[in-house]
Amino acid sequence: MKLNQTPRVDATRILGFGSYRPERVVTNDDLSAIMDTNDEWIRTRVGIVERRFADKDQTVPDLAVIAGNRALADAGLKPSDIDTVIVATCTMPCGIPNAAAQVSSRIGIENKGAFDLNAACAGFCYSIGTASDLVRAGTARHVLVIGAEKLTDSVDPYDRANAIIFADGSAAAVIGPAEEPGIGPVVWGSAGELVDLIYMREDRYLFQEGQSVFRWATTAIAPIGLQAIEAAGITPADIDVLVPHQANLRIVEAIAKKLRAKGARQDMVVAEDIVTSGNTSSASIPLAIDRMRADGKIRSGDTMLLVGFGAGLSYAGQVVICP
Structure with missing residues (x-):
């Protein structure tokens, strides 16, 4: 018995990007008001001047949906063009339900593959490699990859060694087929x-x-x-x-x-x-x-x-x- 296989694609590329930065800007001086730190100390050690914090009621999927929609617009694609959604995140409050299924539905990508990928800060690169391989193998035509984090929910706000570093945000990319390679091997x-x-x-x-x-x-x-x-x-x-x-x-x-x-x-x-x-x-x-x-x-x-x-x-x- 011979099984059918989906035709492979020779090359892939990134078709568009989109991002979202929460509105609340938190400066080093803001942090120095609640912990033993100061602007010079933070700049010298990590180089950060300011960062963005999401609202208390904003969730990882909330952040991801905005970035995902913007990436689709930049790529000139509709939700119906997407076959798979990957959300790279390490800050979902629990493992179930995952972020990707929620994000996919809210964007209007119906009945398609959707999964989270947790490789922490390497998650976006892991996801780009995975998405490219899915397209090359013929499993998907277009993949929406979103990196979304709400780290302020996972950081002790009074821990000056870590609270000065981490912030919130999301950004996305659309991966699809190409005539020439636009994504190298991971x-x-x-x-x-x-x-x-x-x-x-x-x-x-x-x-x-x-x-x-x-x-x-x-x-x-x-x-x-x-x-x-x-x-x-x-x-x-x-x-x-x-x-x-x-x-x-x-x-x-x-x-x-x-x-x-x-x-x-x-x-x-x-x-x-x-x-x-x-x-x-x-x-x-x-x-x-x-x-x-x-x-x-x-x-x-x-x-x-x-x-x-x-x-x-x-x-x-x-x-x-x-x-």
């Missing part, structure tokens, strides 16, 4: 032996061993980026834009410095959305891209290196072409 992995560096304290509050995570990220992530560049069949000099997870401005700068030492150009644009958005976990990479597109810092056709890393310790990277 290079991913995890350092499970270091899982205790980032965890939920008392099963309630997000906690990380800041210095240990900093040392790991500044050592391990640039080589992952170089592997992704090699897997895409290009060189560091071909990278127009570097978009690492926005964890800490010093980490971002260290990754860029190491890539330039390996041949990346001095004029390579480096995302620094951490300064005004804080760490938004799986939303940070697409949030940064969408803002740079809006500001004219990157253009359609630019070659971008995305590198996500976070709890797990999970990491992933790929080269993509800006839509």
Whole structure:
């Protein structure tokens, strides 16, 4: 007996982006009013000037729906064009129901595949790789990937080591077929032996061993980026834009410095959305891209290196072409 198989697609690309930043802006001075910190201390250690907090009654699906609709509009597609929805998140208050099914229905994507993916701050890159493979395999024609986080629900508001870093937001991308490859192979992995560096304290509050995570990220992530560049069949000099997870401005700068030492150009644009958005976990990479597109810092056709890393310790990277 011979079974039918869905025809494969040779290449995929990102067709559009969309993002949402909550309206409430929280400055370093605002935080210094409720904890032992100050603007200089925060800027020096993590590079953050301000961040966005969602309203108390806003949920992860609420944030995701806005970004998802904007990505569809940017891609020029309708909800009926989407076959699968992936929501990358680590901040749903419980495992059931998942965010993706709720988001899919609210956007108007009816009776299609929908699932959450939790790789923490690497979640968006994991999801882009998964979505690209779904399209290439013929399982889906168009996939909506959304990174959405409400980290303020998971952070002790008086913990100055962590509360100064994390924030809320969402951003999305649409992945579909292409005549030429626009998404390179994903290079991913995890350092499970270091899982205790980032965890939920008392099963309630997000906690990380800041210095240990900093040392790991500044050592391990640039080589992952170089592997992704090699897997895409290009060189560091071909990278127009570097978009690492926005964890800490010093980490971002260290990754860029190491890539330039390996041949990346001095004029390579480096995302620094951490300064005004804080760490938004799986939303940070697409949030940064969408803002740079809006500001004219990157253009359609630019070659971008995305590198996500976070709890797990999970990491992933790929080269993509800006839509």
